[in-house]
Amino acid sequence: MKLKALSLIIIFGFFCTLANATTATDAAKSIQLAEDLWDKTKSAGHEWNTIKPLVAQAKQALESKDFATAIELSNKASQQAELALIQAEHEKTNWLNNLPK
């Protein structure tokens, strides 16, 4: 009985570590994705200054092992980078509407 409980605890502990590790990897991946998209906005010449702090905060959260926050913030950074890229694409033609008439 004691042994059974012990093994259960060990198994549970193992899964916990596993889950934790996955989240750490997920967070790192999520940050990497945000950084890649952020780089694309730079080459497109449409970088928003809101992305840098989001990525920095996400990295800080990862360091302090707050993986959920890291993922949440890097997702937000990715979304904003994607919006900046949409803006860049749209302005390739829309800028002409801005000319003085």
Place this chain on the structure above:
Amino acid sequence: MNLLSKALITLLLISLTSVSYATPEQDKETFQSFYTERFPDISKAEFGDGVYALDQDARDQWEAMNDFPPYEDDLEEGETLFNTPFTNGKSYASCFENDGENIRQHYPKFDSKRNMVVTLELAINECRTNNDEEPLPYKKGDIAKISAYMASTSEGSEINIATPTSKGELAAYEAGKQYFYSKRGQLNFSCANCHIQNVGRKARSETLSPALGHPTHFPVYRMKWESFGTLQRRFDSCNKQVRAEPLPGQSEAYRNLEYFMTYMSNGLPVNGPASRK
């Protein structure tokens, strides 16, 4: 497809191509007459005073401030720096036409050998590196002081940027033009949104200044900065305000933008350095 829709599409194409194929000279005419028609009581030269040409109250305060210009010390320092020889004994004057006097109105220039726009500040730093000196940091500090002194020797000379005609010139000009009219940043503003479409209106209590005349009075001593800043330092402020990341000083996009904007102000007298709130 019926005849009518074909005709409409043709018309649309013609109007589109006529927009994108406007020559720089036509652009400049449209740009300048936009402001002179919008503000018929203001002469073209006066647009170099920015908001102080549009807002009499602000102008009164500004003129009072200019009884003792806040930039006097920095301007003097700029003159001293300009005249101090490099370690090799040469000076800034040796790098420029007319010994660097009264030349501001010709910058930025297009360098066809290197196929790039050269601003006055870039030329100042190239003068240094060609004489084995370290380049100065851009946007503020000594480079702005030197540039301010050089601008002061051009007072009253009309901005005279050669009309872009070569393929390289036109590419740089068009890139600068596209930058000016493109929306950017999280707030989604173009330069034109504020400085053309809403010129003279107020954002909070600040009057939006005309883009015609923007380049004539730089470097500017801004009370907010408590120092001189180049036109490109000012680009940074605008970019931050619309939540776009500023670009490095003398980056290609900034040089092209400065080229476009300065050409739009051709014919206006140089009146820099100037003070701003």
Place this chain on the structure above:
Amino acid sequence: MHKKLLIIISITLLTLMSNLLFANDMDGKKIAFDRKKGNCLACHVMDDGDMAGNIGPPLIVMKARFPDREALKAQIWDATTKNSISIMPPFGKHQILSDAEIEKLLDYLYTL
């Protein structure tokens, strides 16, 4: 006894609700005035705001001007769908404000 309790409970509930509603309006106003949030005063005269700009129209009689709440929300969400060069920031589309913040803002705007 029973009646008294009922009255007390309903008063408490009503106070709570009105507090909530009031708080909602206050939140909306805060969002509208905050320079880092709506910053509506940058362009619009509104309410008791100081030093308002005049780039956009004054925000008055909103119910009459926007009988359809969704139409007003769409304008705040992304004004460029109606006018591709509109200077008004696309508050929703560009994540300047969250959906919840825009809803609070709308509640407040309809008090004007």
